[in-house]
Amino acid sequence: MNVRTLSSYLINKALEFGASSAGIANIEDLKKMPSFRMMPIRPHIERVGAVENETGLPEGVVAWPEGMKSVLVITYLHPEDDKYMDCWLDWKNPPGNVKLAKIIKSVKEWLQEAVPEVEAIPMNYYVEKGGIWLKDAAVTAGLGVLGKNNLLVTPRFGPRVRLRAMYLSEDLPSTGPMNWDPCADCPAPCRANCPQQAFAETIYDPKDYEGLEKLPGRTGCYSLMQCDKQMAIDEANEETGEIELPGYGTYHSVLTYCRKCELSCPVGKQTL
Numbered sequence: 001m002n003v004r005t006l007s008s009y010l011i012n013k014a015l016e017f018g019a020s021s022a023g024i025a026n027i028e029d030l031k032k033m034p035s036f037r038m039m040p041i042r043p044h045i046e047r048v049g050a051v052e053n054e055t056g057l058p059e060g061v062v063a064w065p066e067g068m069k070s071v072l073v074i075t076y077l078h079p080e081d082d083k084y085m086d087c088w089l090d091w092k093n094p095p096g097n098v099k100l101a102k103i104i105k106s107v108k109e110w111l112q113e114a115v116p117e118v119e120a121i122p123m124n125y126y127v128e129k130g131g132i133w134l135k136d137a138a139v140t141a142g143l144g145v146l147g148k149n150n151l152l153v154t155p156r157f158g159p160r161v162r163l164r165a166m167y168l169s170e171d172l173p174s175t176g177p178m179n180w181d182p183c184a185d186c187p188a189p190c191r192a193n194c195p196q197q198a199f200a201e202t203i204y205d206p207k208d209y210e211g212l213e214k215l216p217g218r219t220g221c222y223s224l225m226q227c228d229k230q231m232a233i234d235e236a237n238e239e240t241g242e243i244e245l246p247g248y249g250t251y252h253s254v255l256t257y258c259r260k261c262e263l264s265c266p267v268g269k270q271t272l
């Protein structure tokens with residue numbers, strides 16, 4: 001099977017198994033992307049939900065597995081009116097993330113059967129546990145662009161998607177990036193609606209990051225520390241008790257993280 005055929009088979013299989021969109025990012029392209037360049041040199045920041053580094057590599061450095069050449073990146077829609085899709089239920093991964101992992105597993109099983117000579121490694125969500133910087137990967141795969149809200153904004157669903165990826169041993173070319181900027185003339189309600197004003201000041205400077213111009217919030221104005229304050233408030237407001245969630249079952253804990261920058265985005269609202 002030639003590379004183009006394999007690439008379109010993988011994308012179509014991911015869609016068939018339920019992905020909202022899918023694409024390919026070549027690892028050589030990924031290594032040049034902003035997050036992959038910035039994170040190894042960004043000073044350590046303490047934050048809510050941080051996980052232990054299991055890769056044995058310095059913080060921020062991606063553990064590229066030997067022999068892997070490209071990555072399948074998928075999105076899964078998290079609609080505003082299905083809020084529990086994005087909630088941590090009983091301290092477990094949100095249902096939408098579970099679905100993403102299942103789609104990836106199904107594509108891997110299909111690939112093993114159909115093209116056994118190509119190796120595939122489903123990836124962890126966290127870079128600290130073998131994952132990659134998913135937004136830059138999705139941009140490279142042509143699934144959307146990095147918006148003023150510092151999120152992947154997709155043409156159909158705006159930023160209301162979550163991401164997951166799988167390594168591939170085949171040297172497949174990237175299916176992006178796309179030439180589109182929905183934020184250019186947008187007054188950025190995503191930024192104005194942030195309850196912690198996380199986009200209020202420019203806090204990163206290209207000269208501190210080897211001249212890198214594409215910084216958090218596009219220009220360096222996204223403060224993870226401000227955003228993290230809201231996450232801490234959300235964690236303190238975790239609902240507990242016997243909670244009945246229509247369509248999901250009964251739970252003893254429901255944790256809902258802020259999505260203001262995401263849900264204020266006008267892109268894709270007409271699709272939903």
Ligand code: B12
Nearest residue numbers: 034038133134146150151152162163214215216217218257
């Ligand atoms: C750690 C983390 C957090 C931390 C820190 C966030 C941060 N940005 O630093 C906290 C807990 C605060 C957080 C908050 C949120 N997160 Co979060 N988070 C992650 C995680 C695990 C890693 C992100 C990271 O550190 N990236 C590296 C840093 C450097 O990236 P960065 O700050 O975005 O800055 C880079 C980009 O802006 C990029 N960039 C700028 N301009 C351009 C232009 C181009 C062309 C390109 C390619 C790149 C680019 O360059 C910067 C580096 O120089 C990812 C999953 C993953 N494995 O990637 C999810 C992830 C990014 N989070 C996600 C979400 C949804 C959220 C929240 C909305 C909370 C929620 N309800 O889930 C908020 C949104 C915050 C925001 N507006 O950015 C989604 C994003 C989905 C999407 N549509 O983009 C992800 C992908 C997880 C998922 N389940 O799919 N998150």
